[in-house]
Amino acid sequence: MVQKRQKPPAAKSDAVEPKRRGRPRAYQPEIALGKALDLFRKDGFAATSLDDLSAATGMNRPSLYGAFGDKRELYIKSYQRYRADARAAMIDIFGGQLPIRQRLERIYAAALDIYLSGEAGPRGCFTVMTAASEAVADPDIRKLVLEGFSELDKAFAACFRLAKENGELSPSADPQVLALLASATIHTIAIRARAQVPRKELEAIVKGAIEVMAPANV
Amino acid sequence: MVQKRQKPPAAKSDAVEPKRRGRPRAYQPEIALGKALDLFRKDGFAATSLDDLSAATGMNRPSLYGAFGDKRELYIKSYQRYRADARAAMIDIFGGQLPIRQRLERIYAAALDIYLSGEAGPRGCFTVMTAASEAVADPDIRKLVLEGFSELDKAFAACFRLAKENGELSPSADPQVLALLASATIHTIAIRARAQVPRKELEAIVKGAIEVMAPANV
DNA sequence: TGATTTTTATACTGTTTCGCATAATATACA
DNA sequence: TGTATATTATGCGAAACAGTATAAAAATCA
Numbered sequence: 496m497v498q499k500r501q502k503p504p505a506a507k508s509d510a511v512e513p514k515r516r517g518r519p520r521a522y523q524p525e526i527a528l529g530k531a532l533d534l535f536r537k538d539g540f541a542a543t544s545l546d547d548l549s550a551a552t553g554m555n556r557p558s559l560y561g562a563f564g565d566k567r568e569l570y571i572k573s574y575q576r577y578r579a580d581a582r583a584a585m586i587d588i589f590g591g592q593l594p595i596r597q598r599l600e601r602i603y604a605a606a607l608d609i610y611l612s613g614e615a616g617p618r619g620c621f622t623v624m625t626a627a628s629e630a631v632a633d634p635d636i637r638k639l640v641l642e643g644f645s646e647l648d649k650a651f652a653a654c655f656r657l658a659k660e661n662g663e664l665s666p667s668a669d670p671q672v673l674a675l676l677a678s679a680t681i682h683t684i685a686i687r688a689r690a691q692v693p694r695k696e697l698e699a700i701v702k703g704a705i706e707v708m709a710p711a712n713v
Numbered sequence: 714m715v716q717k718r719q720k721p722p723a724a725k726s727d728a729v730e731p732k733r734r735g736r737p738r739a740y741q742p743e744i745a746l747g748k749a750l751d752l753f754r755k756d757g758f759a760a761t762s763l764d765d766l767s768a769a770t771g772m773n774r775p776s777l778y779g780a781f782g783d784k785r786e787l788y789i790k791s792y793q794r795y796r797a798d799a800r801a802a803m804i805d806i807f808g809g810q811l812p813i814r815q816r817l818e819r820i821y822a823a824a825l826d827i828y829l830s831g832e833a834g835p836r837g838c839f840t841v842m843t844a845a846s847e848a849v850a851d852p853d854i855r856k857l858v859l860e861g862f863s864e865l866d867k868a869f870a871a872c873f874r875l876a877k878e879n880g881e882l883s884p885s886a887d888p889q890v891l892a893l894l895a896s897a898t899i900h901t902i903a904i905r906a907r908a909q910v911p912r913k914e915l916e917a918i919v920k921g922a923i924e925v926m927a928p929a930n931v
Numbered sequence: 932t933g934a935t936t937t938t939t940a941t942a943c944t945g946t947t948t949c950g951c952a953t954a955a956t957a958t959a960c961a
Numbered sequence: 962t963g964t965a966t967a968t969t970a971t972g973c974g975a976a977a978c979a980g981t982a983t984a985a986a987a988a989t990c991a
Contacts, residue, residue: 517967518957539846541759545949555970560950616849626908627845628757631834640908672921676894679901679922683893686900690844690858703890704897707925735937736987763979773940774980784979932991939986947978956969961962 524562527552531563532573536618540570540629570629571636577621578643581609589650595658595709599677603701606681610688611697620685644678651677655708664709673708680704742780745770749781750791754836758788758847788847789854795839796861799827807868813876813927817895821919824899828906829915838903862896869895873926882927891926898922 530551534543545566549556563569588601611617622643630637655670655677664673684697748769752761763784767774781787806819829835840861848855873888873895882891902915 514959515967516959516965518969520968537849539757539759541757542846544947546947556949557951557971558969561968566949619845619849623904624845626904627837627842628760630908631755631837637908641910644905644908644910669921669924672925675901675918675921676897676925679894679897679918682904683897683900686841686844686904687862690848690855690862692859692862700893700897703887703893706887707890707894732989733937734935734989736939738938762977764977775941775982776939778980779938935988935990937986937988939984941982941984943982944980945978948976950974952971952973954969954971956967958965958967960965 522552522554522558522562527554527562528572528576531569532576532621533613533618535570535573536577536621536624537613537615539624540566567633571639574621574625574636574639578639582646584609585650589654595654595661595663596705596711598654599705599709600701603680603684603698603705607684607688607694607697607701610685611694617688617691619689620681623682623685624689647681648674648678651675658709676704676708740770740772740776740780745772745780746790746794749787750794750839751831751836753788753791754795754839754842755831755833757842758784785851789857792839792843792854792857796857800864802827803868807872813872813879813881814923814929816872817923817927818919821898821902821916821923825902825906825912825915825919828903829912835906835909837907838899841900841903842907865899866892866896869893876927894922894926 530553531548534547534551537543538547545556545559548566548569549559552559554562559569563572584605585602588598588605591598593601606620610619622640625636626640626644630640651674652670655664655668655673658664659666659668659670664670680701684700687700688697748771749766752765752769755761756765763774763777766784766787767777770777772780777787781790802823803820806816806823809816811819824838828837840858843854844858844862848858869892870888873882873886873891876882877884877886877888882888898919902918905918906915
């Protein structure tokens, strides 16, 4: 069988642009999605209009629809992007081999970086914000949020299990229970951050929580 | 000086209707405010329209404005009503003399009752929801929310201080730190409740947290 | 009974909202 | 060079929105 046209072997490299057919896009989807995420994090779903999103992304509305679907789909994609970003920022710390106390310190420091960033006030944790708002009435979004909670709970549990095996925790310590307390600490600093509690205070909360979860004197 | 008209001595009793002058109100302010609070707790500020509020309260829009001011003022009054209700539900337990573990159990049970109520899905903690949304951009609302956090932190701290004095806690226990962990536990169950985590799971979180904060064996 | 007062009921205004229809534009392909 | 394709740009349209103006209704007071 004769090949009419040779399809150039798709290079695995990300940088390769596959030469699309019509008028080229005036936007970069990843960047635009990041801008949409910023807006949703700042104002929430209901208070963010498509005009706001259009202005922030530099895409006009038809382009937004073409690229991401309607407002709800864009919200969901923004949330998934947030999760991917947060995971990327955390995975090295969770997967590393630091002593439990240092590891917790690093985790909470990274979390505070995420929650306190934002030019127009601290943006908090998008999972928590979404749980409080859209997750109530929207089953698909709720499922994602529950996944988010579970992912964090499990990551903390793995940390505490490992620490217990290493003799860093009391033999009576329950990794599962400690993991839920660690998540609770995440949630409380996320919420307080959103209400503009200063970083110093949040760090004090973290410090106290670590002292209870993983006391210094074995 | 001659009194033109004698003003009847205002009876102290609440039940006394002071015989108002014009057309009588067709609504009861306290009941209407409760309905507004229900709506705001369900959908949040931005997603609740004045039409919704008008339908829920049975008041038409001009009456709503006359009684409570604009939407923002109504939200603030609803939030203050929520705080008053929550305080009323908790004050006896916080002020009582139960052993610390039983006291914590009662507090969290009462909190779960508040967070899980609601016909159209669990309504969560209005302080947490408001912190996540309106508190960011509105200084007045933010102040109220910070008050709410502080009030709970202090109430927990008083509990743990008393328990320590009674020898119910380890001498090394820090009531302040434990109070913040107790608040964190409140926050995590409030958020998870909103995402429809079942009561059993939330109760398990509470149980584990109590075990860490106030261990059974002194 | 008639005037005053207070609330309710209706409807209006101007703005904002979401989603889409249509036309212009810029590229690849033949 | 002309055609097909994919995107952008403009703007329409119906609905929802917050807030208010105006008139009707229901009470007290004289």
